[in-house]
Amino acid sequence: MNLLELNPTTITIDIGGQPISIETGRIAKQAAGSVIVRQGNTMVMVAVCYSDPREGIDFFPLSVDYREPVYAAGKIPGGWFKREGKATTKETLVSRLIDRPLRPLFEEGYNGDTAITAQVIAFDGHHQPDTLAIVGASAALLISEIPFNNPVAGVRVGRLNGEFVINPTVSQRFASDLDLVVAGTEGAIVMVEAGAQEVQEEDIVKALLFGHSKIKELVQFQKDLQAKVGKAKISVTPPQRDEDIYKKVADKYAALLMDALTKKVKIESYKAIDALKKEAAKELGGEEGSHAEEVKACYDLLKETLFRNAIIKQGMRLDGRAFDQIRPLNIQVGVLPTAHGSALFTRGETQALAVATLGTLDDIQIVDGLEEELQRKFYLHYNFPGYSVGECKPNRGPGRREIGHGALAERAIATMMPDASKNPYTVRVVSEITESNGSSSMATICGGTLALMDAGIQLKAPVAGVAMGLVSEGDKYVILTDIAGQEDHYGDMDFKVAGTKKGITALQMDIKIAGVDADLLTKALDQAKKGRIELLDSMAEVLAAPRPDVNENAPKVVTIQLPKEKIRDVIGKGGATIRAICESSGCQLNIDDDGACQVAGPNKDKLEIALKMISDLIQTAEIGKDYLGKVAKVTDFGAFVTILPGLDGLLHVSEMAPYRVKSPSDEVSEGQEILVRCIAIEANGKIRLSRKILMPKPEGDEGEVTNSDTPAPPPRPRRPRRPLS
DSSP states (O other), X not given: OOOOOOOOEEEEEEETTEEEEEEESSSOTTSSEEEEEEETTEEEEEEEEEOOOOTTOOSOOEEEEEEOOGGGGTOOOOSSSOSOOSOOHHHHHHHHHHHHHHGGGBOTTOOOOEEEEEEEEEOOSSSOSHHHHHHHHHHHHHHSSSSBXXXXXXXXXXXXXXXXXXXXXXXXXXXXXXXXXEEEOSSOEEEEEEEEEEEOHHHHHHHHHHHHHHHHHHHHHHHHHHHHHOOOOOOOOOOOOOHHHHHHHHHHHHHHHHHHHXXXXXXXXXXXXXXXXXXXXXXXXXXGGTTHHHHHXXXXXXXXXXXXXXXXXXXXXXXXXXXXOOOOEEEEEOOSTTSSEEEEEEETTEEEEEEEEEEOGGGOEEEOSSSSOEEESEEEEEEOOGGGGTOOOOOOSOOHHHHHHHHHHHHHHHTTSOOTTTOOSEEEEEEEEEEOSSOHHHHHHHHHHHHHHHHTOOOSSOOEEEEEEEEEETTEEEEEESOOHHHHHHSSEEEEEEEOSSOEEEEEEEESSSOBOHHHHHHHHHHHHHHHHHHHHHHHHHOOSOOSSOOTTSOEEEEEEOOGGGHHHXXXXXXXXXXXXXXXXXXXXXXXXXXXXXXXXXXXXXXXHHHHHHHHHHOOOOTTOEEEEEEEEEETTEEEEEEETTEEEEEEGGGSOSSOOSOHHXXXXXXXXXXXXXXXXXXXXXXXXXXXXXXXXXXTOOSOOOOOSSOOOOOOOOOOOOOOO
C-alpha cells in the first residue's frame, strides 16, 4: 500500500504558563488557509475560503461560522434527530467575537466573498476554545492569499485573589470577578467584550493592558508562521474618488446636506438626506446617468466628511448636544397592567419597552453543550423589529445582532440579581425596541432594570448603560457620550459601558480604526461613569428601589424543605399524590433530590391549600400526642388507625379499652373516628397507639385491666407473724 505522507508545520508559544500551538498542512488543505490551534487538549480547527468579487458589489461580504459539535467533548446530541442543528446562542456570540475584530482590518477595496469556518474538534473541559478561535481565524487568513496583513489575537483575562490571570480555565473563570475577552493587533486594542462584578474603571484599564501585552506575543507568533508557510497575497486596488465629481457635489450640496444632517427628528433628517442624494445623482450624473454611481459615492463621502468636520473642527454635534451630554429622558414604570413588571425607557429617539415575567422552576432554561449542563434562572431576550427604524420588513426571529445585544444586556444585569435564597423565581426579561436611533442595548439595560424593580425583584443595585463614541483625526480626538445612530455609523468607536454606581458590570467595544491606547480608554471610561451615574439618578427619581413585594399578577412562590424520608410520600406512587395536590390546589410543585420543594400558585389562597396538603403528608407522629384518627383496617390482633394523612399506627387489642375486648371488631369498625394516643415509635418507624389510656376505667375497678380469657387467681393468704421473743 502506498502511504500518503502529510508534513504539517507546527509552532508553539508559552502564554501565561500554558503552551499554545498552531499547526497547518495536515487538515483541510484545499482551503485557502487552515490551521489547528491547541491549548491543553482543546483543539479548534479554522479554515478560510474566498471567491472573486461579484460584479458591481460595493460592500465586503464576510461570513463567520463558529461551531461546537458535542463530539468534541465525548457527547451525543440530545433530541430526536441526534445531530447538531442551527447555531446555538453561544456559537452565535463567538462568531461575533471572531468577526468584530477582523472585519475592519481587511485591505480597503477587497470585496471578495470570504468565509471563515471555526470548529471545535476537541474540548478537555478546562481550556476555553473561543479565544483560540480568534487566533486561529487570524492565522488562517494571514497564511492565505486573502489580502489580510494585520494579524489579530484574542485572550481572556480573569482576576483571582486580586491577580490577573491570562486565559483562565473553566473553573477559574467561574471563580473570577472579571471575565474579559480582549482582541487586538500588535499596536492597539480593537475589540472588548466583558462581564464584571462591579469592577472599578482603573482595574478594567489595567486588565486591558495586561491582556494586550499577551496579544503582542500571539501576533508575532502568527507572523512567524506566515514567514514559514504564508502564500503571496492577491493584489487589491483601493477605491479612488473622482475629485472633479466630488468638488461639484460639495460645491452644490454641502450646505443643503449639512442642513439635512442637523434636523432634530431622525426620520425627517434621513428623508431629506435621501432626497438630496437622488437629486444629486440626477443633476450631476451626466447623460443617461452614466456617472450616477460615482456621484452617489461622492455624496456619501461628503456626508461623512461633514459629520467628522463638525465634531473635530467645529466642536459641535449634529443634534446640538455637548460632547458629554445625554439625550432627554422619559421614564415610566408599570405601563402594562397584566405584566409582572414593566418599564418604558425613552432616551432621545431610542425607546425600549421592557417586560419582566416571573416564573417557576419549570421555566428554568437548560443549556447543554460542550461543558456541563447549565441551568439558567435569569435570561433576557432583545427584539429589534423593522418598525423601530421605520423599515418595512417582516420579522423572522432574532438575528446575530439581536442575540449579541441581548447577551450584553443580560450580562450587565445578571450579576446584580438576588441570590436564590432571596428570589425563588425564574425570571425572564424581554426588551422590545420600539424606536431606535443608537444605543438600544443600553436602553434595554436601563429599562430591564426598572422592569425587574417594578416586579419586586430585589436587585442588589440598579444597573444603567451608556454608549460612548469616538471621532479622531491624527492626534486629535473627541469622545462622545450617548451616541446617536449617525455618530455610531460614522464614528471610530462604539464603546458600551454598563454598571452600578459602585462599578462596571459589562463592557463591549468595537473599533473601526487601527486601535486605541490606554489614555483614551481611561478618558472614555471616566466619561462613561459620569453618564452612567446621571442615568441612575434619573431612574431613581422614578423608582428608587425595588418594590417591597412582588407584583400581584405574579405567581406566589414558597420554598419548603421536605424531610428526605418524606419525599416519596409527597410524590406518591407513580406521581399520583403530587398530581392530586396540583389538581386540587391549582398550584405547581417542583421537588429537588435534596428535598427542596417549590410551591407556586396563582394566588395566596390556593398556595395555602397546597401547603396544607403537603404539611399533612410530611407530619410525623409524636409520642404522647393525641390524635383523632380513622380506623383504616380491622384485624384479629387489633386495628390500623390513620392518624395523619398517609400515616397509620397499630392499635393492638390490648390497648383498645380499659376492659377485656374479646374481638377487635366488637370494639371498632372501619371508617370509625376514634381518639388515640401515640405511646411508642419503634426503630423501624412503626407507630404504637393506645385508646384505653384515654378512656375512663370501669367503676370500682382499681387494678390493672387485662384482656385475657384466663380468670385472675384468688389472693394468696397472708402468713401469721411470728411473736417477738
